[in-house]
Amino acid sequence: MQAGLRAGLPYGAAxxxxxxxxxxxxxxxxxxxxxxxMSVVVFAGxxxxxxxxxxxxxxxxxxxxxxxxxxxxxxxxxxxxIAPSLRAGRLGRALRGQALVDAxxxxxxxxxxxxxxxxxxxxxxxxxxxxxxxxxxxxLAGSALGNPRSLGLDAIFPAFFLGLLVVELRxxxxxxxxxxxxxxxxVLTPLTPAGVPIIVASLAVALPGRRVRAVR
Amino acid sequence: xxxxVWITIGGLCAATAAIKAFGPLVFGARELPPILxxxxxxxxxxxxxxxxxxxxxxxxxxxxxxxARVGGLLAAAVAISRRWPLAxxxxxxxxxxxxxxxxx
Numbered sequence: 179m180q181a182g183l184r185a186g187l188p189y190g191a192a193x194x195x196x197x198x199x200x201x202x203x204x205x206x207x208x209x210x211x212x213x214x215x216m217s218v219v220v221f222a223g224x225x226x227x228x229x230x231x232x233x234x235x236x237x238x239x240x241x242x243x244x245x246x247x248x249x250x251x252x253x254x255x256x257x258x259x260i261a262p263s264l265r266a267g268r269l270g271r272a273l274r275g276q277a278l279v280d281a282x283x284x285x286x287x288x289x290x291x292x293x294x295x296x297x298x299x300x301x302x303x304x305x306x307x308x309x310x311x312x313x314x315x316x317x318l319a320g321s322a323l324g325n326p327r328s329l330g331l332d333a334i335f336p337a338f339f340l341g342l343l344v345v346e347l348r349x350x351x352x353x354x355x356x357x358x359x360x361x362x363x364x365v366l367t368p369l370t371p372a373g374v375p376i377i378v379a380s381l382a383v384a385l386p387g388r389r390v391r392a393v394r
Numbered sequence: 395x396x397x398x399v400w401i402t403i404g405g406l407c408a409a410t411a412a413i414k415a416f417g418p419l420v421f422g423a424r425e426l427p428p429i430l431x432x433x434x435x436x437x438x439x440x441x442x443x444x445x446x447x448x449x450x451x452x453x454x455x456x457x458x459x460x461x462a463r464v465g466g467l468l469a470a471a472v473a474i475s476r477r478w479p480l481a482x483x484x485x486x487x488x489x490x491x492x493x494x495x496x497x498x
């Protein structure tokens with residue numbers, strides 16, 4: 179778990195800055211208290227940003243919840259992926275599932291369908307307080323701070339995911355699946371609400387393995 | 395407005411917890427059918443590839459945006475090909491993107 183905590187620290191720093199930008203953006207829409215409570219109890223950055231976008235555009239609670247859920251649905255395939263590595267009772271498994279966040283899930287991936295759950299928990303432990311602290315600072319200090327975009331912080335995520343993808347691509351079976359997943363995401367990004375492309379891309383695993391072998 | 399905000403927070407909290415618990419609850423602690431055992435290891439590359447795409451060109455709402463993030467991703471690709479550590483890769487991407495935005 180300590181190894182995971184250490185590995186999660188850079189993403190904790192990123193979470194702090196993203197939480198900060200969430201706090202800055204959410205405060206005028208939701209007020210400081212609701213902004214902070216949301217980060218404490220929801221703890222899903224992209225979903226919170228999506229729900230905030232709906233609310234600030236004048237949308238209702240139902241639309242905001244659906245927008246957030248769409249982005250969170252990716253945790254279903256991610257949760258299924260870690261399930262075989264979980265050694266705990268029902269409640270223990272459900273609780274460990276709450277630690278699922280993109281960076282931790284990806285860092286804990288040991289290849290071949292195995293996940294280091296202790297590592298995942300440690301990494302999330304590095305990110306959760308940072309996300310909440312960032313939100314508090316953003317919601318209270320507000321616009322006194324700079325724009326995270328001008329610091330290039332939004333580019334951290336694709337770079338991070340690319341670094342982890344490259345490791346996966348060492349397995350030949352992963353290559354056509356990754357290519358199809360990327361193609362699906364690219365086609366759907368301008369067509370569907372955010373979150374949908376990632377969920378549909380997970381269907382790329384249905385690419386029949388036997389035919390892939392025959393082609394090669 | 396305030397009521398809608400709190401309903402959103404409560405609803406999203408419950409939905410997120412349920413979604414995160416689903417895989418571990420339903421698929422945990424039992425032998426997987428052979429088809430799932432073959433497919434589950436491939437979820438990681440499929441999801442990671444999709445995340446690279448959406449985080450690079452995803453805009454707000456239904457849009458595809460080509461901006462300085464693409465330059466950041468290219469810098470990351472160079473750093474990865476030189477086998478630099480992931481933390482350095484990520485910093486290269488942020489620095490390149492920030493530089494491109496400052497120049498623009």
